[in-house]
Amino acid sequence: MSEPIDFDHWVCPLPLRDTPQIVLGHGGGGKLSQDLVEHLFLPAFANDALASLADGAALNIGGARLAFSTDSYVVRPLFFPGGSIADLAVNGTVNDLAMLGAKPLFLSAGMIIEEGLSIQALGTLVEAMAAAARAAGVQIVTGDTKVVDKGHGDGLYINTSGIGLIPDGIHIAPQNARPGDVVLVSGMIGDHGMAIMSVREGLEFETIIESDSAPLHELVAAMLDVAPNIHVLRDPTRGGVASALNEIAKASGVGVALEDRLLPVRAEVAAACELLGMDPIYVANEGKLLAIAPPERADALLDAMRAHPLGRDAVRIGQVVEAHPGVVVSRTGIGGTRVVSMQIGEQLPRIC
Amino acid sequence: MKYLTEFRDGDLARRLVAQIRAVVTRPWAMMEVCGGQTHSIIRNGIDQLLPPEIELIHGPGCPVCVTPLETIDRALAIAAQPGVIFCSFGDMLRVPGSEKDLFAVKSEGGDVRIVYSPLDALKIARENPEKQVVFFGIGFETTAPANAQVVFLAKKQGIPNFSMLVSHVLVPPAIEALMSSPTNRVQAFLAAGHVCSVMGYWQYEPLASKYHVPMVVTGFEPLDVLAAIHRAVLQLESGRGEVENAYSRAVQREGNIPAQAMLGEVFEVCDRQWRGIGMIPQSGWQLSAAYRAFDAAARFQVEGVVTKESPLCRSGEVLQGLIKPNQCAAFGKECTPRKPLGATMVSSEGACAAYYNYGRFIALDDIPTTESAPV
Known part of the structure; x- marks a missing residue:
């Protein structure tokens, strides 16, 4: 961890100097947000x-x-x-x-x-x-x-x-992912972000996509009943599944290997993302969670999740690996690979 | 989901790859013209599946990337003026000008708005008659008809506070420039489907026969790209150089006639600077005399635009297919999507950004930890 900041002699750290003024991307949950946390808030509040x-x-x-x-x-x-x-x-x-x-x-x-x-x-x-x-x-x-x-x-x-x-015996933290762990998601991704997009000024499009906003603590309690040794839980809000998994990979010093075809995305969300040139893996969720757990508990966990209304569509989307620590890699639908990087600021709709 | 999943089928993709492997006998270099195709190739890992004989050269077809620096600086100056609402497609906002980008202008108080259609900009102009509303009209033939229509409507409906900063570019002159360059390595083209859906592909026929080069019109999905590569290889291996349409679900030889009529009404062909490439004669569109009153460049006299490109940036060579993005010394070091030195690192269609965002800065087997990665 960095030293606390000496405010009398404070000099803006280098990564922050790239953007001398706050831009919207600093709140986007991507690398710019991370910079603020790492280079300003963390050292200041250490x-x-x-x-x-x-x-x-x-x-x-x-x-x-x-x-x-x-x-x-x-x-x-x-x-x-x-x-x-x-x-x-x-x-x-x-x-x-x-x-x-x-x-x-x-x-x-x-x-x-x-x-x-x-x-x-x-x-x-x-x-x-x-x-x-x-x-x-x-x-x-x-x-x-x-x-x-x-x-x-x-x-x-x-x-x-x-x-x-926090109940006794529960130790969940972003640092706890271990190679071999499974990566689970509790349901369809990208609903909230695209629901907001559909009503944003200047973009209104007709859709039946609704925000997935929901309280997840009961789902979590049901999961902890069958697997008290869950290593990491994360709700992939701003920056979506991609940003959450990148943060976990970095915090735990492990790699994450996903498969594009396993990512659960509603057809309407996939279509809206396609139109706007966005990738659902970066789109915000407000009622979904990612769980990283030892492989021997994977089936029990999935059963417990699917038995709860907020985890009905839970699936395994990948695993934690020793290779490429700090990096999230996904196998594409046609068998290639891509790195799922942390996005920089906000996702921008493409020109054409 | 029709037209989404069908053209991403893994089994069909493997079959096409096998067909390509079966016919290829020697190395071939082909260029995908459009940045959307580059993005698809890298995102889906299409190039990873191809036999080593086939090299894909990423072409200059990213409209954001080739918009001249001088135009970007002009846009920044106009956007910073009080009383101006500056409207743009989203991915132009992070394109670096000589000093800053549109996001920076916005953070300094400029009224910069992301719109999804030029029609939205016209609506904003109608709703804010006391403001000057400027739309940043860039792109290839694909985006041009909608931009032309909006200028047409602005004149017809009498919306005097609307104007457009136009920097449209055209594909065929760029292909001609590439093919006539002494450093050219391109032996076949995958032509851009969306451009051809507007303009048709008859314009490519004289180019294909003049340079004896196969040109296959195709789309953006993995199967589109693979099918076009297969057809291009078949032509190359049999010594043909013809135009083929592998995107018949969207493209006809004559193109979209009403759209072309609108383009002819509003725009006229002009010489155009391409960022990273230089001047290409007769390669752009500007507003024709009847619509020049809506030209933002004329309405806002921006004086003293002095452009300054980064000396490290080799995006010109990337855009001409002379080097791959990760062969540039600044790639992933001084130049990242967060701090781009050139436009090819900004747009998701830019070859450098596609390489960076999908992790092509280093072989996947030995990707370093994030701490030591060149971020």
């Missing part, structure tokens, strides 16, 4: 819990193991097919806790509201948050409200933080 770079921090407090996580939600538009910013704000943080194997308990809610948002829209969204919290079995126990000038926000930004309890 501590052991942060260093694991998991979806949340695992903390030992008075004999209990707590999971603690935070996330800010800035989606536009606020309402989209299959959900709203409210569902994301609850489920996203619940899922970050679940990816540590924790049972989520309490959330906070920070609302940053843009002047002019209708009370009706806010009311609808707050009701939706309450419903999502009830459905996930968590309580929103503290909160904050700020209003910013018109033009300084997209209607509503929400920050949620959450805490949960």
Whole structure:
């Protein structure tokens, strides 16, 4: 881990100097985001819990193991097919806790509201948050409200933080993948990202694709019942399956070998991606998880996942290998290979 | 899923590869013209399946890559002006100009918007009459009809605050330039299906006979590319140099006549600079006299554009098929998609970006750890 930053003599580290100003790609979940985390936040805030770079921090407090996580939600538009910013704000943080194997308990809610948002829209969204919290079995126990000038926000930004309890004997972390492990995904990938795309200004296309936003902790609990030794869990949100697996490969110092034909993608999502020149492996999910586990538990895990409504379409998509550490490789449909690299910033629709 | 999975069938691909192996007797170098084909070849690993005799040379058909630096700098200057909404296809935003890219202009407060169709830009112009709305009209013959139509509509509907920065390029003059170059190594062409769906392929017939070179029109899916390679090899092995259409589900000899009429109405042929290649006579389109009022280059007098290419970048040689991307010393070191020195490293259709993104910077067997990788 790098040394803490001496702010009096701080010099922008080299990888950050390439882009002297923040660009949207810094929030895209790809290499630019990673640069900010690695070269700015990590050294500045240096501590052991942060260093694991998991979806949340695992903390030992008075004999209990707590999971603690935070996330800010800035989606536009606020309402989209299959959900709203409210569902994301609850489920996203619940899922970050679940990816540590924790049972989520309490959330906070920070609302940053843009002047002019209708009370009706806010009311609808707050009701939706309450419903999502009830459905996930968590309580929103503290909160904050700020209003910013018109033009300084997209209607509503929400920050949620959450805490949960990690059961004894569960040690899930991005560093734990081992050669020979299987890579499982809990269902169809790319739904959320393409649902958002379909209603984004200037791109509206007619589709039946809906966001997959859902709380995954019960699915995780069912998985841990049959395989308490799951090595890694990750919800592939921004940057999709590709970015999540790249992060795991790097954190664990292993390679990941996928097969394109095994990746579960809805026909509508595949078609929309094709039209826009995008690759579903980079598209965001909000109700899917990746699990990396020892091979002897693979079948039991898949059975347990498929028995849960949110894991019905679970499949094995590849395995962890010793070769090419830090790199994700996929076998293409016609038998070639490609490296599935971390994307740079945001995926850009192609010109033709 | 029709037209997606069918043309990616692994068994059929293996059969085509076997057919190619069965007929090839000696080395042949063929060029896929279009960047979309390059992307497909590298993404699917088509080149990995081919017998060693067949070398694929990646052609100049990435519109983002060949747009001249001077035009990019002009776009950046226009986009930075107050009162301008600058609309572009997404993959132009990261193309480096001499100093910065459109993303940087956006982060500095420029109103730069990604649109998915030039019609969206016209809509934005209609909705923002107090703003100047500029669309970055680049591309080959493929994107030109929609751009032409939008300028046509802007004039017809009287939308004075709309204009287009046009830098269209044409394939046949580029092929002519390549074939007449003393360094040419190309023995056959896979012609770009989408370009031909607009323009037809009759224009290629004189080129095929003049240079006695096989030209097979094809698409972008693995089976399209493999079938075209098979046909090209058959021609080469039997000493023929003809135009063949392996993409009949989209292309007819005459092309799309109404689209061509629209192009003829709005555009006129002009000389054009190609980034990395240079001036190719009669290889571009500009707005014709009747539509020049919508020319953003004329409307926004940008003074003092001084272009500066990276001295390390060898994208010109890549675009001419003289070197493979990973033969450039800067590839993967000074030049990555995050910090591209040339446009071929930006667009997903650019040969350098395709090589980089799909890990062709080093043999797959000894890919280093991420820490030591040239990132």
